Amino acid sequence: MDEFLKWYFSHNPVAAASLGAEGYDHTLGDLTASGWQTREREQVQWLDRLSAAEAPSLDDAIDRDLVLSQLRGSIALASWPEWRRDPAVYLSTIFAAMYTPFQRRLKPEAELVESALSRLAEVPGVLAACRANLDPDLAAPLLVTRGLGQARTGRNLLTRTIPAMVEDAELRARLAEAAEPAARAFDDLVAFLEGFECGGTWRMGEKLYSTLLREREMLGYGAAELHAKGQAAWSELDARMRAVAVGVNGGDDWRAAMESLMDDHPPTLADMRAEYEAETRRAREFVRERDLVTFADGEECEVLPSAEYTRPVLAVAHYLAPPPLSASRRGIFFVPYTPDDFTPEQVRQRLRTNSRAQMPSIAVHEAYPGHHWHLSYMAGNPRTVRKVFRTPYFTEGWALYVEKLLHEQGYFDTPATELAHLDCRIFRAARIVVDTALHCEDMTVEEAETFMSTKASLSPGTAQGEVSRYCAWPTQAPSYLTGAIEIDRIRESFQGTPKEFHDRIAGSGGLPLGLAEQVALA
Template identity: 90%
Template sequence: MDEFLKWYFSHHPVVAGFLGAEGYDHTLGDFTASAFTLREQEQARWLERLSAAESASLDDAIDRDLVCSQLRGSIALASWPEWRRDPAAYLSPIFNSMYTPLQRRLKPESELVPAAISRLAEVPGVLAACRANLDPDLAAPLLVQRGLGQARTGRNFLTRTIPGMVEDPELRAKLAAAAEPAAEAFDQLVAFLEAFQCGGTWRMGERLYSTLLRERELLGYGAAELHEKGTVAWAELDARMREVAVRVNGTEDWRAAMESLMDDHPPTLADMRAEYEAETQRAREFVRERDLVTFADGEECHVLPSAEYTRPILSVAHYLAPPPLAGSRTGVFFVPYTPDDFTPEQVRQRLRTNSRAQMPSIAVHEAYPGHHWHLSYMAGNPRTVRKVFRTSYFTEGWALYVEKLLHEQGYFDTPATELAHLDCRIFRAARIVVDTALHCEDMSIEEAETFMATKASLSPGTAQGEVNRYCAWPTQAPSYLTGAIEIDRIRASFQGSLKEFHDKIAGSGGLPLGLAEKAAHGEGARRTE
């Protein structure tokens, strides 16, 4: 396993640096076509070797099966090569590798800035590879336009945002000077993408979608079954919300009730951030008082505006975990600021989808005992591979599971916050329905946007941003409710206290659900459909 991780880090240095592995923070890696092809070939050899390996213990078997599931997923995706289809395969590593180290500040600027300069020198080559590798027959216009929106933020991000994060004037000047050639490469990429003509599809198709669910996520069912689960869950939640809505506005029309609740929102983006910070602390104290989990020593969650480069592509709150291979336990809950070019009405709509009734659920999901608690706590797991590979079907499933947990514990103690909690959940049920339908060619983009705007309490603009994300990131959107349902199922047969269950299953990592069940129950774990 150590040998495999050394290979993996050497081929994915941005990921290695993000995780806190030492020695990988000076390079972006090789993005040439030959490098992608070589990695695909070597992944197949690693899968064959690891599949044949015997395990001395249950933990060893889980480690092996975790890596094999990831490799099977990557090998399956070789037939859907992101590096030929989507500029994000090149842009995201650049943005993340430049922003995250300066955000976390785990090293002094005297080390962070030279590493950033070294990576900046590689940006022109990475973006040249993007131009060379994008295939007009495979790349979809939707994905290219999405990448173009990101690329247009590149110059300002590299020449202003990143140097602005450096306190030392001399180092700041060096970084700004080194950023100019990279910024010029971004200008060239913007011009290229503006003129790029392509005719590929973003629809993954049922076969590959189901393969990923079964072989990477270890769920035991495919796209059709998942779609049905989402449809059933939506109907059940709709019935519950009709009952709660009567206590909010006197009718069963929960959409109208949510619309009225969304009018009570912070007046500005800055106020939204401040109110989220207060709600995050309230959630932390609630969880501690009820002794629901064990907190990691030294954990801390900052609540900050979302990074500039994410604003064109992310319209919801999100979280940056502490690097699990380093000693830090400090994470960041990013509040979803709007791009600078948004109109006042677009800003108002963003504020409405972060209303005061919704804030408790979102803070629980992103921070306590959601993502921040989970990822700061699991960073203490001694098994290195569990810190390297995790699936959103557990991590996002966990964050939605704990929303329901805190509802059971009485955290959402008004009809307004209870309805908003259920709205967050029905939104995730709608995601299952829409994502599976989009990628299995059963729904158009326009139909999906209408579904999200009418079957969940999203503004038209937010619904549009959500559907755009689903098109670009197949199988991720269903992970929230799917994982939450599976964790609930595993909990039902766990022998022990709530706290013991939470510490054990969440502390085991962010495992595919079939492996999470083994970690919770031991060798006797059996899946039941």
Template identity: 85%
Template sequence: MDEFLTWYFSGHPVTASLLGADGYDHTLGDFSATAFTAKVGEQERWLDRLSRLETPTPDDAIDRDLVLAQLRGWLALASWPEWRRDPAAYLSPIFAAMFTPFQQRLKPEPELVTAAISRLAEVPGVLAACRANLDPDLAAPLLVERGLGQARTGRQFLTVTVPSMVRDEGLRAKLAEAAEPAGRAFDELVAFLEGFRCGGTWRMGEGLYSTLLRERELLGYGAPELHEKGRAAWAALDGRMREVAPGVNGTDDWRAAMEALMDDHPPTLAAMREEYEAETLRARDFVRARDLVTFPEGDECLVLPSAEYVRPVLAVAHYLAPPPLTSSRTGVFFVPYTPDGFTEEQVRQRLRTNSRAQMPSIAVHEAYPGHHWHLSHMAGNPRTVRKVFRTPYFTEGWALYVEKMLHEQGYFDTPATELAHLDCRIFRAARMVVDTALHCDDMSIEEAETFMATKASLSPGTAKGEVSRYCAWPTQAPSYLTGAIEIDRIRESYDGSLKSFHDLIAGSGGLPLGLAEQAVAGA
């Protein structure tokens, strides 16, 4: 495993440094076509070698099978090469590499600036590779448009936002100067993408989609079954919400009830952040009082505005974990601010989808005992490979599982907060239906937006952003409710306390659900 991780980190230096591995902070890596194609052959060799590996203990077997699942997923995706289809393959590593180190501040500022300047020097080359590698027959206009939205934030982000995070005035000026060539490279990429004409599709297709579910996620079923699970879950939740809604608006029309609840929202983006911070502390105190999990020593969850570079492509709250290969246990719950160019009405709609009734569920999901608690606790696992590879089918599944678990514990104690909790869940059931239909059937983007706006209580603008995300990240959207259902099923067969179950399964990593079940059964 150590040898495999050394190979993996050398080919993914940004990921390595974000995880906290030493020695990778000064480079973005090789984004040439030669590097991408060579990686496939190396992955095949690792799959062959590790498939024949003897494992002396059950935990060793889980480690090996975790890596094999990753390798099979990568090789399956070789037929769907992101680096030829999507500018995000180049933009996301740049943004993360430049922003996250200054956000987490795990090293002295002079070291952070030196590493950032080294990486800035590579930005023009990475963006040149983007222009060279994008294939007009494979790239989809929707993906290019998303990338263009991010690219337009590049100059401001590198030349103003990142330097503003540097406290020392001299270092700040030095970093801003080094960012100018990178800023010009982003200007060139924007011009290129504005004129780039392409005719590829964002639809993955049922064959590859099902292969990823079975071989990477180890779920034991494919896209058609996942689609039907989503429809069944939606129907069951719809029935329960009809029972709860009268306590909110006197009728069983839960959509109308949610519309009314969304009118009670913070007045500004800044106020939204403040109220989320208060709700995060309340959730933490509740979990501690009920003794539902073991808290890692030194854990802290900051609640901050979302980074400017993700605002054009991510309309919901999200979380940045502490680097698991370090001793840090400080994570960040990012509140979904709008891009600077949004109108007053667009900002109001964003505030409405973060209403006061919805905030408890979202804070539980992102912070306690959702993502922040899980990923802080998981970082204490001594097995390095489990801290490096995790799947959203566990991590997002866990965060949705704990929403339901806290409801069982009485956290959502009013009809309004219970209905909002159920709305968060039915929203995830709708995602299961829509993601599979978009990529494996013939549902149009417009039909998907209508589905999300009527089968869940999303504003039209948020529904539009959500569907764009599903087109760009196939298989990710269903992970939430799929994983929550599977974790509930595993809990039913566990003979022990609720706290010990939580500590055990969440501490085992962010494993594919089949391996998580093995970890619990073998404990």
């Protein structure tokens, strides 16, 4: 396993550095066609080697099977090469490598700047690889348009935003000067993408989609079965919400009730951040008082505006975990700010989808005992590979599971917050229906946007951003409710206290659900 991780880190240096592995923070990696093809060949060899390896203990077997699930998923995706289809593969690598270290500040500033200078020098080559690798027959206009929106933030991010995060004036000047060639490369990429004509599809298709569910996520069913589960969950939640809505506005139209609740929102983006911070502190104290989990020593969750480069493509709150291979236990809950070019009405709609009734559920999901608690606590697991690989079917499933847990504990103690909690859940059921239908060619983008804005309480603009994300990230959107349902099922068979269950299953990592069940019930 140590040999495999060394191979994985050397081929994925940005991911390695983000995890806290030492010695990988000076390069963006080889993103040329030959680099991608080399990785594809070698991961097949690793699959063969690890499949034949015996495991002397249950923990070793879990580690091996975790890696095998990741390898099987990657090998299946070789038939759907993102590096030929989507400019975001390159852009996200650059942005994460440049921005995240300054956000975390785990090393002296001079070291951070030296690493950034080394990576900046590689940016033109990475963007040249992007232009060379994008295949007009495979790349989809929708994905290219998303990438174009991200690429347009590149110059400002590299020449202004990141240098402004450097306190030392001399280091700041060096960084800004070195950023200019990289910024020009972004200008060139923007011009290229504006004129890039392509005719590929973003639709993955049922066969590959189902393969990923079975092989990578280790679920016992494929896309059709998952779609049916989403429809059933939506119908059950719809009935519950009709009953709760009566306590909000006197009628059983929960969409109308949610619309009225969304009118009570923070007046500005800055106020939204401040109110989320207060709600995050309240959630932590509630979980601590009820002794639901064990907290990691030194854990801390900051609540900050979302990064500039994510704003064109992420319309919802999200979380940056502490690097699990480091000693840090400080995570960041990013509040979904809008791009600078949004109109006042677009900003208002973003604030409405972060209303005061919705904030408790979102803070629980992102912070306590959701993502921040889970990922800061699991960083203490002694099994290195558990810190490196995790699946959203556990991590997002966990965050939605704990929303239900806190509902059972009485955290959502008004009809308004209870309805908003259920709305967060029915939103995830709608995601299952839409994601499977989109990628199995049963729904158009326009139909999906309408579904998300009528079957969940999303504004049209937010629904548009959500559906765009589903098109670009197949199989991720269903992970929330699918994982939550599976964790609930495992809990029913667990013999012990809720705290013991939570510490064991979440502390084991972010495992595919089949492996998580083995750990919990061993």
